[in-house]
Amino acid sequence: MARSRLTAERESELYEAVIDLLGEVGYDGLTMDAIAARTHSSKATLYRQWGSKPELVAQALRHHKPVRLDEIDTGTLRGDFLEMVRRSDDCRMEKDSAMMRGLAHAIHSHPELLQALRELLIAPEMTGLDALLRRAVERGEVAADNPALRLVPHMMIGSFIARPLIEDRPVDQAFLAQYLDAVVFPALGV
Amino acid sequence: MARSRLTAERESELYEAVIDLLGEVGYDGLTMDAIAARTHSSKATLYRQWGSKPELVAQALRHHKPVRLDEIDTGTLRGDFLEMVRRSDDCRMEKDSAMMRGLAHAIHSHPELLQALRELLIAPEMTGLDALLRRAVERGEVAADNPALRLVPHMMIGSFIARPLIEDRPVDQAFLAQYLDAVVFPALGV
Known part of the structure; x- marks a missing residue:
């Protein structure tokens, strides 16, 4: 099965949601379940795209330009x-x-x-x-x-x-x- | 049954352990189980003496003099x-x-x-x-x-x-x- 890519816009939305959630519940409280629920995506998509929570958070930080x-x-x-x-x-x-x-x-x-x-x-x-x-x-x-x-x-x-x-x-x-x-x-x- | 009091010294030890654990695992990771294990006390004792985690943490802060x-x-x-x-x-x-x-x-x-x-x-x-x-x-x-x-x-x-x-x-x-x-x-x- 070909790996389906998210659009850049959709990726941005996901990263912003991760930053918001980090502020709300902290890193330990930030679960892939919570991210999936907030962004209306499936956990399977999240894991396929980013592999793990630390990777997803690192990417969200990279995307979050000061x-x-x-x-x-x-x-x-x-x-x-x-x-x-x-x-x-x-x-x-x-x-x-x-x-x-x-x-x-x-x-x-x-x-x-x-x-x-x-x-x-x-x-x-x-x-x-x-x-x-x-x-x-x-x-x-x-x-x-x-x-x-x-x-x-x-x-x-x-x-x-x-x-x-x-x-x-x-x-x-x-x-x-x-x-x-x-x-x-x-x-x-x- | 009479409520047994802890000695002041024992209380100090408990509070210091709570402060140490806070630094190590954070507030959300700080469980009554972890405090009991670290201080070799029973959870029953902790709950009898302090009622709840927020109360125990507040007392530990009060005891921790700047x-x-x-x-x-x-x-x-x-x-x-x-x-x-x-x-x-x-x-x-x-x-x-x-x-x-x-x-x-x-x-x-x-x-x-x-x-x-x-x-x-x-x-x-x-x-x-x-x-x-x-x-x-x-x-x-x-x-x-x-x-x-x-x-x-x-x-x-x-x-x-x-x-x-x-x-x-x-x-x-x-x-x-x-x-x-x-x-x-x-x-x-x-």
Whole structure:
């Protein structure tokens, strides 16, 4: 029997459903049954196409594109960061932050998942952020030996995780802009 | 039959085991069976003493004291923060960070757990941190209207969550000291 391919659109729907479910029930609660039910597909299709849950989740992460930092180049560090905020819509940020919570424990008990997350989401973001910060150093906006340069991802991740935890509110564009002004720019001496 | 009480020491052991297991298997994977096996106690004892898993976890959190910020008062903001780092031993920080990851998803699907975490761990930390920052403002070390004042918890949580995620290394005292110097103090203008 010829292996029937899903359409690209159908595949996108499936991946989005996996990301949503991750945020709702976490990695351990995410079953092939739940994915099949949510997407109105058969488990047979899921297994034929992806083989296993870790593979399906890794593919869903690969498909789930973060804001493309490498497309941003406004000419100033402040401008680049504010453009990054402008491109992050509130609904998407809430979904991403739920997904990260859903993965938080799983990535430490499933090393292959942490590996996938690093390669597919964290590494591209870090590369984009590095490029953006390197340009700021070259323009003389930030001192090359500023120790906060390598801590920008830590500051940003903090804003995403801490707000729901402490304030019981999701991260939104207004909060991110305040956080940049109060924390990130002063640490970078901008 | 008279309800037999556990000794305080035995209770402490049980709570520590619950915290360890939370870090290892996450809240959803934490079963009364696993707790009974790890602590060599009977499930009957656990249910008699705590009634249910959420109650047992809430009590374990209550028992798991964070660094007591309200005992710290060195006379300068820098001194207070460095004393906080000095009192946080590396092994304890690694355990706490595993526990937080284990709880990350669960607290969003179990509101009573988030409530317990807020009341028992977050609120006392926030109160301690507030007092420490208020003194710095009174001494004139930090401007009263510095917008980073209310974002210190976000910055600190970022350092804890992001390092294992990005660098695959646990938070330790040396890293925390660097983070304070590079991020927290500049944001506060100290």
